[in-house]
Every structure is written in C-alpha cells, then in structure tokens.
Amino acid sequence: METPVVALAGGVGGAKLALGLSKILAPDELTVVVNTGDDEEFYGLHVSPDLDTVMYTLAGLSNEETGWGLSGDTFTAVERLKTYGVDAWFNLGDQDLATHLRRTEMLRHGKTLSQATESMRAALGVRHPILPMSDDRVRTVVSTDEGELPFQVYFVKRRCEPVVRSLSFDGATEAAPSPGFRAAIEAARALVICPSNPFVSVAPILAVTGVRDFVRELSGLRVAVSPIVGGKALRGPAAKMMEELGLDATCVGVAREYAGFCDIFVIDEVDAHHREEIEALGMRAEVADTVMETQADKVRLARHILGLKE
Amino acid sequence: METPVVALAGGVGGAKLALGLSKILAPDELTVVVNTGDDEEFYGLHVSPDLDTVMYTLAGLSNEETGWGLSGDTFTAVERLKTYGVDAWFNLGDQDLATHLRRTEMLRHGKTLSQATESMRAALGVRHPILPMSDDRVRTVVSTDEGELPFQVYFVKRRCEPVVRSLSFDGATEAAPSPGFRAAIEAARALVICPSNPFVSVAPILAVTGVRDFVRELSGLRVAVSPIVGGKALRGPAAKMMEELGLDATCVGVAREYAGFCDIFVIDEVDAHHREEIEALGMRAEVADTVMETQADKVRLARHILGLKE
Numbered sequence: 124m125e126t127p128v129v130a131l132a133g134g135v136g137g138a139k140l141a142l143g144l145s146k147i148l149a150p151d152e153l154t155v156v157v158n159t160g161d162d163e164e165f166y167g168l169h170v171s172p173d174l175d176t177v178m179y180t181l182a183g184l185s186n187e188e189t190g191w192g193l194s195g196d197t198f199t200a201v202e203r204l205k206t207y208g209v210d211a212w213f214n215l216g217d218q219d220l221a222t223h224l225r226r227t228e229m230l231r232h233g234k235t236l237s238q239a240t241e242s243m244r245a246a247l248g249v250r251h252p253i254l255p256m257s258d259d260r261v262r263t264v265v266s267t268d269e270g271e272l273p274f275q276v277y278f279v280k281r282r283c284e285p286v287v288r289s290l291s292f293d294g295a296t297e298a299a300p301s302p303g304f305r306a307a308i309e310a311a312r313a314l315v316i317c318p319s320n321p322f323v324s325v326a327p328i329l330a331v332t333g334v335r336d337f338v339r340e341l342s343g344l345r346v347a348v349s350p351i352v353g354g355k356a357l358r359g360p361a362a363k364m365m366e367e368l369g370l371d372a373t374c375v376g377v378a379r380e381y382a383g384f385c386d387i388f389v390i391d392e393v394d395a396h397h398r399e400e401i402e403a404l405g406m407r408a409e410v411a412d413t414v415m416e417t418q419a420d421k422v423r424l425a426r427h428i429l430g431l432k433e
Numbered sequence: 434m435e436t437p438v439v440a441l442a443g444g445v446g447g448a449k450l451a452l453g454l455s456k457i458l459a460p461d462e463l464t465v466v467v468n469t470g471d472d473e474e475f476y477g478l479h480v481s482p483d484l485d486t487v488m489y490t491l492a493g494l495s496n497e498e499t500g501w502g503l504s505g506d507t508f509t510a511v512e513r514l515k516t517y518g519v520d521a522w523f524n525l526g527d528q529d530l531a532t533h534l535r536r537t538e539m540l541r542h543g544k545t546l547s548q549a550t551e552s553m554r555a556a557l558g559v560r561h562p563i564l565p566m567s568d569d570r571v572r573t574v575v576s577t578d579e580g581e582l583p584f585q586v587y588f589v590k591r592r593c594e595p596v597v598r599s600l601s602f603d604g605a606t607e608a609a610p611s612p613g614f615r616a617a618i619e620a621a622r623a624l625v626i627c628p629s630n631p632f633v634s635v636a637p638i639l640a641v642t643g644v645r646d647f648v649r650e651l652s653g654l655r656v657a658v659s660p661i662v663g664g665k666a667l668r669g670p671a672a673k674m675m676e677e678l679g680l681d682a683t684c685v686g687v688a689r690e691y692a693g694f695c696d697i698f699v700i701d702e703v704d705a706h707h708r709e710e711i712e713a714l715g716m717r718a719e720v721a722d723t724v725m726e727t728q729a730d731k732v733r734l735a736r737h738i739l740g741l742k743e
Contacts, residue, residue: 167538197509203531207556217527221513228477246517 125312126152133158133324135190137317138180139415143425150250154307159255160263160327163275168223182247256328259298283360287367295330316347320361321380347381349374352391435622436462443468443634445500447627448490449725453735460560464617469565470573470637473585478533492557502526566638569608593670597677605640626657630671631690657691659684662701685710
C-alpha cells in the first residue's frame with residue numbers, strides 16, 4: 124500500500140486500527156477521518172463521541188474498559204446534574220467535560236469542528252491529523268419499531284433495543300466534506316475503511332456530499348476491514364442491526380455494503396470460508412487476524428494492511 | 434423587627450447571616466436578594482458566584498474553607514481545560530460545573546436567572562427564596578491604576594492587588610429588579626443589609642433601577658451590619674478598597690455608605706467606641722458580636738437583629 128493513507132473510522136474498532144496505523148506511519152502519511160453523525164448536544168455542550176474516542180485513543184488516554192471517555196475519569200458533575208432534576212442519561216466524565224466545554228466554546232466563537240479538533244488533538248500530543256468528516260451538521264437518525272430516534276437515544280438511552288428498520292443521515296446531502304478531508308483524499312494513495320459499524324459509523328461518512336465519488340476515483344488501493352467476525356460484531360450493535368435490516372449478519376453482509384468501491388476486503392481467519400462469496404462481489408478477500416485486543420494486535424493488523432499490494 | 438424580611442447579600446459574609454436568618458424565619462418570612470454584579474462567563478458557562486455561595490450555604494453544601502464552591506469538590510475538569518491551552522485562572526469544581534451547566538442551559542432556553550436559581554435551590558432542598566437582584570445583565574467594573582478591570586479579573590486573577598480608583602456597575606441603570614425582588618420589597622416589613630462588601634456586593638444591588646427608592650420608602654426597620662470590624666474586613670478586600678478610595682477603613686466609613694436610608698447600623702463590640710460617630714450620621718448604632726464563625730454565631734447574630742425594635 125502506498126502513502127499517504129486516509130483512514131475512515133467510527134468509534135472503538137476504528138480507533139483501534141487507527142492507533143495501529145499511527146504507530147507505523149508518520150504524521151504526514153496518515154489522516155484519520157471520523158464519523159460525526161453520532162454528535163449530539165448534551166447539557167448545552169457539543170459532544171462528538173467518535174472524534175473523542177479516536178483522539179483519546181491516539182493520545183493513549185482512552186478508557187479501554189468502557190470504550191468511551193478518559194481512563195480514570197470521575198462522574199461527579201453529571202451526578203450533580205441529576206440532583207438538579209436533569210434526566211442525565213448520557214454519562215460524561217468530569218475531565219471529559221473539559222473537552223466538550225472547549226469544543227463548544229470554540230464553535231460558539233466561530234471556529235469549525237475541524238479547528239476545535241485540531242487544537243485539542245495537538246494539545247494532547249497526538250501527532251497525526253484527526254478530522255471530522257464534515258464541519259457541517261449531520262445527524263444519524265435510526266428509524267425503529269418505536270419511531271425515529273436520534274442516534275444517541277437509540278444507542279445509549281435505549282441500549283440498541285428497538286428494532287432497526289432503516290437509517291438516515293440528516294443534513295448529509297447538504298454537508299460538505301471538511302476541508303482537510305477533501306485535501307487528504309485528493310492527495311491519498313490509499314484508503315482504509317476501519318472495522319467500524321458500516322451502517323452508523325462508515326455510512327454517514329460516505330453519505331457526505333461527494334465522498335462516495337472521491338472514494339470511487341481514488342487511484343490507490345482501497346481496503347475495508349470487516350467489523351463482523353464469525354457472525355458477531357466485535358463490539359456494538361452491527362450484527363443485531365444487520366439481522367433487523369434483513370441482511371446477512373456475516374462479513375459477507377458487510378462486504379456487500381462496500382462492493383463497487385473497495386479493492387480488498389479483509390476478513391478474519393475464522394471467516395476464511397467466506398472468501399469466495401466476497402470475491403464474487405468483485406473484491407479481493409484478504410484473510411487476517413482482525414481481533415485487536417493488545418496494542419501489538421493493533422500494530423500487527425495495521426502492518427498487514429499496509430503490506431497489501433494490488 | 435417585623436416580618437417578612439428582605440436580606441441583601443453578597444458572598445461569604447452575606448451568606449453567613451442569611452443562613453442564620455433562615456434558621457429562625459419561615460420561608461415566607463425571609464427573601465434573600467443577591468448581588469449578580471460579580472457574574473461572569475467562564476469557559477462558555479454563566480457563573481453567578483454570589484448566588485451560588487448563598488445557595489450552597491443555605492443548602493449546607495458550601496466549602497467553608499475556601500468560601501466558594503461545594504465542600505469536597507474536585508477540580509479535574511478545569512485542570513484538563515488547562516491542558517487544552519485554556520488560561521483557566523477562574524477555578525471551578527467538577528460538581529460546581531453542573532450548577533453552571535444547568536444555569537447556562539436554562540438561560541439559553543429562555544428562562545430567567547430568577548427561574549434558574551429557583552429551580553436549583555429547590556432541588557437542593559433550600560426552602561427560603563433566593564433571588565438575583567436583577568434578571569438583567571449588570572457587571573461590576575473596577576477602575577484601577579491598571580485600568581478598568583471586570584470584577585473577577587480584579588478579584589480573582591489580580592487578587593485585589595491593583596489600586597482601586599472607582600467602581601461602576603455596567604447595565605445597572607437599564608436593569609430592573611428581578612420580579613421576585615420587587616414583590617418581596619413591596620411586601621417587606623424590614624430590610625437587612627448583610628455584612629457584605631458595601632462597594633462591590635451591596636452597591637450593585639442598590640444601583641439597580643428603583644432599588645434605592647424602594648429601600649427609602651420601605652415602612653419597616655432597615656438595618657445594616659458592618660463587614661468592617663476593628664478596622665479590618667472579616668474577609669475580602671473591603672478595608673483595602675476603602676483606603677484606596679480615600680475613605681475611613683472603619684465601620685464608620687461603611688456607615689456613611691448607608692446614611693440616609695438605614696435606621697440602625699450594627700457594629701461589633703470592638704467598635705463600640707464609634708457609636709457616637711455613627712449616630713451623628715442619623716442612624717442608631719447597635720453593638721453586637723458580629724463575628725460569625727460557628728453556626729451558633731450566625732443564629733445568635735440573626736436573633737439579635739430580628740429582636741431589634743424602632
């Protein structure tokens with residue numbers, strides 16, 4: 124794979140591979156572009172869960188047990204909010220609040236989400252660029268048997284229990300890619316779609332105006348990694364969602380989402396028997412150990428992907 | 434003294450006497466009206482230091498060591514803000530942040546400062562009304578040898594070091610008393626000016642349109658308590674400020690500020706020798722033990738004041 128690389132990422136799974144890539148590639152060889160369809164306002168603050176997961180992970184500060192927030196954080200502010208009668212179902216740590224306070228204040232003072240993210244990732248010592256997919260407002264809406272739910276209501280408040288019928292990305296067709304995203308993808312010699320949920324992490328990025336065309340026209344290698352291993356999501360509701368959407372809850376079901384604009388689809392060793400089904404979709408199937416638990420796992424998978432050739 | 438009573442208060446000294454009064458008077462017998470000239474926006478949040486000091490004190494939650502914030506609070510969010518490069522010279526506790534988040538969100542949703550305060554004090558179990566002097570914006574500006582400084586810059590950032598030349602209250606002449614303040618003072622049968630700084634705690638309240646006239650026309654007893662004892666401020670910069678303003682840094686200097694619309698001026702036992710000077714200003718001097726350290730002290734002074742007769 125040639126560089127520079129653009130990596131598309133959602134939350135935890137995406138952040139893990141992004142960390143692996145960042146350990147091998149120089150800052151000018153990797154740009155991580157992150158889903159902001161999950162963004163929401165809580166307690167008057169602009170919260171960007173996926174941006175923060177990627178930023179905290181690359182800074183070595185993420186809470187690996189919960190998959191969100193800062194390691195060792197406390198939760199006294201949100202507890203106090205509850206005493207004020209606030210239905211504080213979205214938990215935010217005390218230190219994590221500083222990130223949302225800073226972001227919100229920068230946005231109110233006319234800075235873009237890109238600028239706010241850039242300022243904070245640099246302050247945390249993260250050397251690789253982390254970019255929101257767009258500086259414009261895009262919001263993932265989950266249409267369920269309980270009606271249309273904003274993503275965080277579906278994901279956090281309702282714990283992914285409602286049955287998903289379809290997904291939409293409010294604002295995506297009016298949103299422009301962030302300036303850095305556009306520049307990075309124009310310069311890119313390769314694209315990596317991280318093992319994030321294809322429907323609520325990657326799809327919002329691809330839904331931003333022009334992004335699908337950029338990806339189609341990208342001259343280098345385009346590689347996607349399956350977040351579904353052995354018919355199960357490594358984390359989160361991807362498999363449940365696929366069943367509810369009437370799709371195969373397998374790596375093949377994920378591959379279908381990327382058919383037509385990915386060159387290589389990376390599946391786990393346990394899914395090696397799906398190789399032919401994937402190649403029938405017009406992509407090369409690459410078998411790898413995709414489960415990332417330790418930092419060594421993340422670097423190993425990143426190295427495998429970076430070693431791929433056309 | 435007849436009831437209902439309106440008490441005017443600033444920060445710590447005012448909160449102490451307000452607490453004493455609240456231990457004796459029923460909720461319909463006492464309204465505490467608080468200075469908001471100290472209010473300021475920090476980190477995108479509307480902070481009302483004096484309102485919070487009074488609210489936390491009456492809720493039994495105040496940090497008595499520092500004189501501000503909540504007892505046992507932590508400061509991790511502001512520390513994290515500093516890592517983002519924010520010049521976070523105004524310290525706010527993590528739990529305390531919840532108060533400012535809640536207030537700011539209510540104000541952004543069109544509630545008044547009175548409504549935000551009412552909602553939070555009730556949630557904290559405080560039974561007596563606590564009201565901002567005004568729902569309109571008033572900001573104390575300190576004119577010093579270093580130029581004009583917003584109050585919190587003078588008070589916290591510059592630790593009261595600049596030499597004070599004069600004080601002004603931006604917006605006071607356009608500000609209306611909060612609706613509850615107006616109603617309470619119209620119904621009041623007595624007024625207590627708590628031992629708060631006369632220049633930066635009480636003067637902003639009196640500067641709000643119409644308040645001085647209301648106080649002048651109040652039919653019951655009007656009693657002020659000196660915050661200067663033995664030529665020293667019990668807390669804060671009042672004595673230093675008086676010297677810099679060319680005033681007597683004694684209880685007599687304070688009494689001059691209230692001459693003309695107070696009936697009784699309460700001085701400490703150590704200042705009993707100033708009695709005649711105060712009475713020459715047209716007020717009766719009342720000698721009491723005004724130093725409030727324990728809760729018993731606060732109740733004792735409150736009881737003394739409530740026992741005063743014309």
